[in-house]
Structure formats: structure tokens, C-alpha cells
Amino acid sequence: MGVHLKRGPIAEVVIDFPPVNAVPAAGWPAIAGEVTAAGADPETRVVVLAAEGRGFCAGVDIKEMQRGPGHEVLLAVNRGCAAAFAAVYDCAVPVIAAVNGFCLGGGIGLVGNADLIVAADDATFGLPEVDRGALGAATHLARLVPHHLMRAMVYTCRTITAAELHRFGSVHEVVPAADLRDAARAVAAEIAAKDPVVIRRAKEALNGIDPVDVKRSYRFEQGFTYELNLNGAGDRARRKFVEDR
Template sequence: MGVSTSRPEPGVAVVTVDFPPVNALPVRGWYDLADAVRGAGADGGVRCVVLAAAGRGFNAGVDLKEIRRAPGHTALLGANHGCAAAFSAVYDCQVPVVAAVHGFCLGGGVGLAGNADAVVASDDAVFGLPELDRGALGAATHLSRLVPRHLMRALYYTSRTVTARELHGYGSVWRVVPRGELPAAALALAREIAAKDGSLLRLAKAALNGIDPVDVHRSYRYEQGFTFEANLGGVADRLRETFAPGTAAKPDKPAEPAEEDLP
């Protein structure tokens, strides 16, 4: 359990997240993920990083149980800073990052996938921000990198999800493959990227980040201010206490992690 790094072949590092049962990361987990991605990108022998996950889904966001248990706002602040660190590590990684997404990619998972350089997904993958149902805000910055602006708003306000095949139609997912083929498909893209000159890849990554129309760091931190305001005002605690994951699902919304599995 935790975050691990492997080197399946020359030039490629695979960072795998494994926090059963649904990869809802505690504060320490977000920082460990940030350290692993930064470390892989800083390795001169690595030219592409694959971000993957074990278990039922790619990521279910933050560990809400940890936030409920902690006194005051300690865990909330930790989650805010930890998520920002992990998202930034993916975006600022010195080499391209390929996200290999399966199952559910919710909340913080969208932050990771949205900041990746490319996304390969299994045909059962769904992406969404159930933040309004769970007393939170944030990661609209990253969802807007995956879908058009007006769709982002509709998904955000309704807490609905979008499928990998739909994202493939928008061009934000590179390939959609059967679940069993996901590791190989992600590795194939990483291998193709890693075949390029390492020094030039690092320059290309810096150049592409430099021409992005939105500063993802500033944009996400701006969103987090409203998340904290919701907590100070009490609405976040009220919604977290009443949130019941199976009852809030919309009729056409793919199933999310079962209630007993959610943090």
C-alpha cells in the first residue's frame, strides 16, 4: 500500500498509487505521490513517467474520513496543500507524464489526469467532480483541460461524470482500450515518447508549459480559497455529514464507489 516507482524498461518510470479500497489519498499520500513524480522526472535516465493506480479505480480524491477525524482544519489544510503539491508535481515534472486511468477518476483524480501531458484510459473509466455533493470545491481548473468550458460547468454543477470515450472524442484522451490492455497501451505511448532525446524532451516540456493559456497553479489555488470559505461558513461540514453516496447518483450517472468503500 502507498506509492511505488518501477522501471519496466529503459527511459520509462511507472509511479503507481495503491491506497485501498478506492485510492482516496490521505494527506501523506498526496505528498508521497508528489515526491515520487518529482523524483522520477529528476532522474536523468527517465524520459517519460507513467502515472498509474492499483485496485478498482484510478483515484477517488481526498480521504474525507481523515478530514472528519482531525480536529479543527488541520487535515483540510493538509489536503489542500498536498493536492496542490501532487498536481504541481505532475504538471511541472521535467519529462512528459502519461496518466493511465481506469475505473473512477474523481475529484483529485481529475486534478492529476488534467495536469498530465497525455491520458490513456480503459473503456470503463469515468471522470468527474462530485465536489458539490461532498461539501467541497476545486479542480475545475483541471476538468477544463479535459472538456469544453460549458460542459465543464454543467458537469461541475450537477456532479455528473463523463466517460473516457467521450473524452476521446474531445481529443483529451489519447486512447481508450479494454481494461486489461491499459498498462500495455500506456507503456506503448511512454515508450514512443521516451525514444526521443532526453534533453530535448525536457526543453519541450518547459516550452509547452510556458505557452499554456491558463496558469494552473494560480487558478487552482484561487479555487481552494473558496473551498476553505465553504468550510469556515459551515456548509462543507453540513454536506459531508449528510452525504450518502448511493442516494445522490443521477439516473444516467455511472456507478461510483460503494458507500461502504468511500472515505
């Protein structure tokens, strides 16, 4: 249980918070730390970000947030998510997200900042934030789908399949779930075979020409989550989610 780093030319960072990979407050900085450590290792050429269990990531642990006093957990989660998403984006080498099952909320923040996505044929992607009384990661969803679809997904909380994202070019490859990790490593091996100095500079160059500052954009979104908590809407939505479960 937790976040695990397996070092090597193709490093693996694996998320493992059973039963559904709803990541607790302490889990987000752990993801950030392991991704950053992997990229900082001069032996690393590619990082594969994967998960154990039924799904890649169910987002933040809403139940933990409701159990915590005041806004301490919310503040820790928001800072942790920002750090984890930024670590994927800023990682010195390409990051390949290997997505199984569901990828929701904070999971979108992780994969939206990844360099490539390989997905299982059962994978679905979505932002249920509106139903949870929060906002955020539309910045990252906008990197995966066209603008008006992004808006529709935010407002309705509908999900989209890996096959649909593959048609947009957002998902590099869709494979049977049993083959997911091998398929991600195969793409990683193709990149790892290139000159590592050139690949690291390519990552830096591609980040430098991005039209949107993803870190600042995401923090702007988070400001509305704070507002929703101050006016009580956030707590109402989270309480309903916990009670319905």
C-alpha cells in the same frame, strides 16, 4: 499500500490506497515526491502515472477529514493536492496518466495536468466537489472538456466516459482494461525513443505557452473551499457523505 516508484527510462508511479484509492492527507505529498523524483532522474524519459485496484483515484479521503480535529487535515489535504498536481505539471519529462475505473475529484487534478491520458474503456471522470461541500480542480477539468460542459459537470456532479473524452481529443487512447498498462507503456516508449534533451525542452516550452497558470488558478478555487468550511457548509456536506456510506 501507498505510492510506489519504479525507476527506469519509462518510470512508473503507482497509487495504491485500497479499497478505492481515496488518497489520505499524507498520500498527496507522497505522489508529489515520487513524480518529482522520477522526473529529476536523468535516466527517466517518460513517467507513467497509474493506480492499482478498482479505480484510478476517488479523490481525497473524506472519512479521514471528518475524523481529524479542527481543520488540520483539510489544510494538509489542500496543500498536498496543490503539490501533487503541480508535480505532475512541472515534472521535467512527459507524464502519461493510465486511468482505470473512476477518476474523481483529486484524480481530475492529476490527469488534467498530465501530458497524455490513456484510459480503460470502463473509465469515468467527474468532479463531485459540490456534493462534498468543496470546490477545486475545475481548473484541470477545463483542460479536458469544453467550457460549458465543465460548468455543467461542476454544478451537477455528473461524470463523463473515457469514450466521450476521446472524442474531444482529451484522452489519447481508450483500450480494454486488461490492456491499459501495456498501452500506456507503448505510448511512453514512442516518446522515450526521441532525443531526451529535446523532449525535456519540449515539456518546458509547452508549459511556458499555457494560457492559464494552473497552479495559481487551482489555489484560487481552494480559497472557496476554505470559505465553505468557515461557514459550515463544507462540514455539513462531508458529514452527510460519511453518514450515507
